[in-house]
Amino acid sequence: MVPAFFRLTEKFANIWEGRLKPGNEETEFPRVLEDISKLTLDIIGLAAFGEEIGALSSDSANPSPLHENYVLLAKPQPTPPLWKATFLHLLLIILPQKMATMIPERRHQEVMCAMRRIRDVTWKLVQEKKSSVLKEKEEAVEDGDEKKREKEEDLLGVLIKMNQEEDGLSDKELQAQIMTFLAAGILTTLFCSLRHDTTSAALAWALWLLAQNPEAQKKLREEVTPMFKDALNNKTPPSYDDIDALKYLNAVCKEELRLIPPGPMLSHINVALRPSAIPEKHIQPRYLSTVPTAHATSRQATKDTELGGYYIPKGTILIIAPTVIHRLPRIWGEDVLEFRPERWFEKPAMDVGPYEYLPFSVGPRHCIGYKLALMEMKVILGILITRFEFAEVPGWNVRRKSSITCKPTPEMKLLVRRV
Numbered sequence: 001m002v003p004a005f006f007r008l009t010e011k012f013a014n015i016w017e018g019r020l021k022p023g024n025e026e027t028e029f030p031r032v033l034e035d036i037s038k039l040t041l042d043i044i045g046l047a048a049f050g051e052e053i054g055a056l057s058s059d060s061a062n063p064s065p066l067h068e069n070y071v072l073l074a075k076p077q078p079t080p081p082l083w084k085a086t087f088l089h090l091l092l093i094i095l096p097q098k099m100a101t102m103i104p105e106r107r108h109q110e111v112m113c114a115m116r117r118i119r120d121v122t123w124k125l126v127q128e129k130k131s132s133v134l135k136e137k138e139e140a141v142e143d144g145d146e147k148k149r150e151k152e153e154d155l156l157g158v159l160i161k162m163n164q165e166e167d168g169l170s171d172k173e174l175q176a177q178i179m180t181f182l183a184a185g186i187l188t189t190l191f192c193s194l195r196h197d198t199t200s201a202a203l204a205w206a207l208w209l210l211a212q213n214p215e216a217q218k219k220l221r222e223e224v225t226p227m228f229k230d231a232l233n234n235k236t237p238p239s240y241d242d243i244d245a246l247k248y249l250n251a252v253c254k255e256e257l258r259l260i261p262p263g264p265m266l267s268h269i270n271v272a273l274r275p276s277a278i279p280e281k282h283i284q285p286r287y288l289s290t291v292p293t294a295h296a297t298s299r300q301a302t303k304d305t306e307l308g309g310y311y312i313p314k315g316t317i318l319i320i321a322p323t324v325i326h327r328l329p330r331i332w333g334e335d336v337l338e339f340r341p342e343r344w345f346e347k348p349a350m351d352v353g354p355y356e357y358l359p360f361s362v363g364p365r366h367c368i369g370y371k372l373a374l375m376e377m378k379v380i381l382g383i384l385i386t387r388f389e390f391a392e393v394p395g396w397n398v399r400r401k402s403s404i405t406c407k408p409t410p411e412m413k414l415l416v417r418r419v
Contacts, residue, residue: 001372004046005379006237012039012056012380013387016416026415028393033204033412036380040200043376050154051125125156126171133160198262199373203380204412206256208398209339211390211414216252216341221385221419223248228386243378251341253377257359258332259339260406261322322358331356391415 016035020027029035038055045053080088091103101112210217223246231238244250301316312318329336332349343349354362360370393413401409 001047002240002243002375002379003237005043005376006231006383008039008042008046008052008056009380009383010232012036013383015056016384016388017418020416020418024417026391026417028413029416030413031411032207032414033200033408036203037200039380040203040376047154048156050129050157123171126160129156130160130171133157199376199380201407202253202256202260202262202377204408205260205406206252206377206381207384207390207414208392208408208412209256209259210252210385211392213339214391216339217385217390220248220252220341220381221389224382225386225419228382232383232386237379240375243375243382246378246382247345248341249378249382251344253374253381254344254357255339255341258326258357259337260400261326261359262406320358320361322361325356325358387419388416389419391417 012035016029019029041055042052045051088103088105088108091100095103103109210220227238227242227246299318299320301312301314301318304314305312307318326332327336331352333343335343360373391414393415396413398408398410398412401407
């Protein structure tokens with residue numbers, strides 16, 4: 001996918017280039033996260049079915065159908081009253097599917113309408129891709145060159161090729177697979193989890209941290225410019241291995257994810273604690289109610305166990321907070337709150353284990369797409385740092401908004417100029 005990342009990021013950089021003031025004057029970019037989100041959204045479309053969703057090229061007057069309805073689905077909504085959310089949830093469970101789609105609630109009808117339009121577009125894409133793959137197969141057979149059949153790299157093309165057996169999926173089932181992939185993207189747009197919004201948020205925070213640390217930005221530019229400038233001039237993307245070998249770029253990405261991990265949620269939860277030294281029959285669990293844990297992930301104990309001297313009954317919900325773990329001085333040193341990519345070339349950071357650095361969780365339920373997201377982040381960051389210089393907007397303070405995700409508030413602004 002590196003060529004796709006590269007091509008779309010170059011297109012994105014050209015759009016930013018067009019917004020800059022003439023010469024070397026700084027230009028204020030008022031919506032950095034929103035801009036980058038459009039880029040990563042198009043990357044989802046390219047990965048899913050070889051078609052850009054159109055987020056980068058869409059304007060408010062002529063949005064592409066996929067982009068328009070995707071944005072509608074992902075639009076943040078105020079939390080409804082508990083009674084309303086519970087009532088709608090029960091209706092969706094009780095009613096048959098066709099009746100459930102007719103529930104006369106404004107947001108519900110918006111979602112249903114957007115989903116119908118997306119289904120229409122994806123059905124058309126399935127048919128077009130299927131025709132394209134069959135035509136390619138026929139040409140390969142005629143030419144006696146089976147390698148031509150290996151050209152498709154998007155998910156839909158791969159599914160269609162794998163599906164050419166007699167007992168394969170129907171076209172409707174293929175469409176459902178693509179809808180599932182898009183649904184994952186929609187959820188990440190809303191919840192900032194992996195792939196679309198995790199990457200865009202991480203990139204926005206990385207640019208912000210580099211704007212605050214001009215020496216680190218300069219050092220990164222010195223490393224990435226030779227490779228990416230040559231690649232941009234020759235229109236030949238660097239290889240996965242070449243990008244992966246850029247040590248300081250890797251350190252910058254890891255340090256950003258350490259300081260501001262992607263999430264995934266803010267938890268207010270009851271945690272049962274019982275000292276294991278006291279016999280269970282003589283004491284009831286002590287509950288710590290509504291413990292707020294920013295940017296945490298939860299796990300449920302599958303059996304009775306002991307952890308840190310405490311008895312954990314089966315079924316207890318435990319909270320793991322990467323933000324807290326990533327800022328422990330005993331693991332990371334006394335400068336734990338500083339953005340310092342060089343720490344990844346030194347101890348103790350060089351020796352941290354998977355349970356001390358976990359921006360994408362860890363274990364059997366870790367994020368399966370983290371390597372792809374990291375490479376996407378490196379390609380985008382490499383091109384942007386090669387072409388632009390970033391600085392803070394004087395007097396504009398950005399803070400992290402802790403909700404299900406970690407987003408900047410107010411909107412992230414940066415000063416940008418040509419290198």
